[in-house]
Amino acid sequence: MVRGPVRALLLLLAVLLAWGSAGCGGGAVARPDGAERAVRAAVSAWSAKPPAALAAVPLEGWTYEVTSVRRDGARASARAELRYRLTGYDAAPAGSARALTLSEDGAGWHVTGDRPAPGALPQLWDQSPVSVVRAEHVLVLGAAGRTRESLEEIAVVAGRAVPEVGAAWPRPWAGRLVVLVPADLDAMAALLGRPADSYRGLAAVTTGLVGVSPAPADRIVVNPQAYEGLSELGRQVVLTHESTHVATRSATTASTPLWLSEGFADWAAYRSAGRTPAEAAPALRRAVNRGELPSALPPNEAFTFGGDAQAMARAYEGAWLACRLIADRWGEAALVRLYAEAGRNPLPTALRSTLDTDLPNLTQTWQSALREELR
Incomplete structure (x- = not known):
């Protein structure tokens, strides 16, 4: 039961909130003009199809949400949040902040460039076209220059890690792995946003948000040079170690x-x-x-x-x-x-x-x- 004074206070707050959103212009939001709407529409139409570099990657929910637009005559720039899922692997959308450039001609606005927004990390497909190898419970995405044989070997080793991790960590987890294999150490460092020397000698690392559920599948990022220098046992240990981080992420x-x-x-x-x-x-x-x-x-x-x-x-x-x-x-x-x-x-x-x-x-x-x- 809501008693008299409390009820009166709630009614007053409701009136103030309604007034604040409609009066004095304090809560007013500027609506986009026709040209800005056209820019946003162009981004929406362009993003209906993922880039050719991702043709082989299983994707769903690929969308760009434009957050800001700046126009200068027949040119425009837009900031957007990319959202997507790797089909069968991401429990929630993965994301990436993007900076788009557009130009206008007689036929309307067209997207001419798409890159990571300032301060945002690149995606693997920003570096090169992406190859895909699948194994049971494993999706391996490789950059140009990585042979299919090397990607298949990583998929097999990662696939063996899944039951090993399940035995060590018997609590619920996705039981699926996404492994990224960039071209080299420098490309790996760029994906992770740190100097290459930070990862020299490390065969793989895992990215992901701790204590978050549901969340996109963690990405295991392989350092090709260091990984290839390991023994068969060393490779298995590395990928099982990183897979364990994937399994325990929500408890960490x-x-x-x-x-x-x-x-x-x-x-x-x-x-x-x-x-x-x-x-x-x-x-x-x-x-x-x-x-x-x-x-x-x-x-x-x-x-x-x-x-x-x-x-x-x-x-x-x-x-x-x-x-x-x-x-x-x-x-x-x-x-x-x-x-x-x-x-x-x-x-x-x-x-x-x-x-x-x-x-x-x-x-x-x-x-x-x-x-x-x-x-």
Whole structure:
């Protein structure tokens, strides 16, 4: 029940809101003139068909929403938000801010250029025509210059990762992967908006918004040169690791420590690989044997790209061994619960509720395991 004074206040607010939207011009929105409407119509008509560079890509919902128009005589520029889905892979529309140029002739307005808006990242098709390879649960999009054989190999390896990840992370996830293979390291860096040196030596990375559901499928972006230099096992580990990030994305938030997210991904990747700690953690093994036992679980900043490669290797190896320890001592189901809880609550709370321990005890147990297993 709404009582008298509250009801009167609500009525007053309704009147003020209605007045504010219709009176004094404060809420007035300028309507586009005829020429601007023609520009918008031209963009709509032009965007009804995706570009030729995407002819082989399974697309749906390809639309441009014009957000602003500027005209200068027979020329115009427009800002627009591109929305699209990769059919069967994107649970929600993916997006890209675009800058369009148009010109007018006797027949009307025509789009003459389409590029990423200032500050926006390019799409793979901005760099070259795109080739497509499919495998079960996997869509691989490759840039010009990537051979079909190399794309098919990546599709097979990624396809093997899907059931491996499902076994390690038994909670719901899409079970589908989108892999982008740019032409080279520089093209990869351009797609991700960072200097090439940030990714030199990294075979793949995953893009996506943490803690968002539904969201477009994450994109696994491969660094061709680094990937091709790996062994068969190395390639499988890399793509299974990145696929694990795809699976756990909705459970990952800003509160999830990187040692847990990266360590869990490596744990899933090495889970059936048959590698011992000494074999899979050489950088950390050397440090421990020099008497440099880590004093704490790896901090978030230890996983920063472009820093000390050996320090980052030790961080990843230590994170993996921490998750391996939790799975062995408390059980794999407990590790999964810890991951989910750490995305919702502070780590001390998550440790207490899932493992009935605290961070100092976990750290000491981990240090003891390092001494024993890395000798």
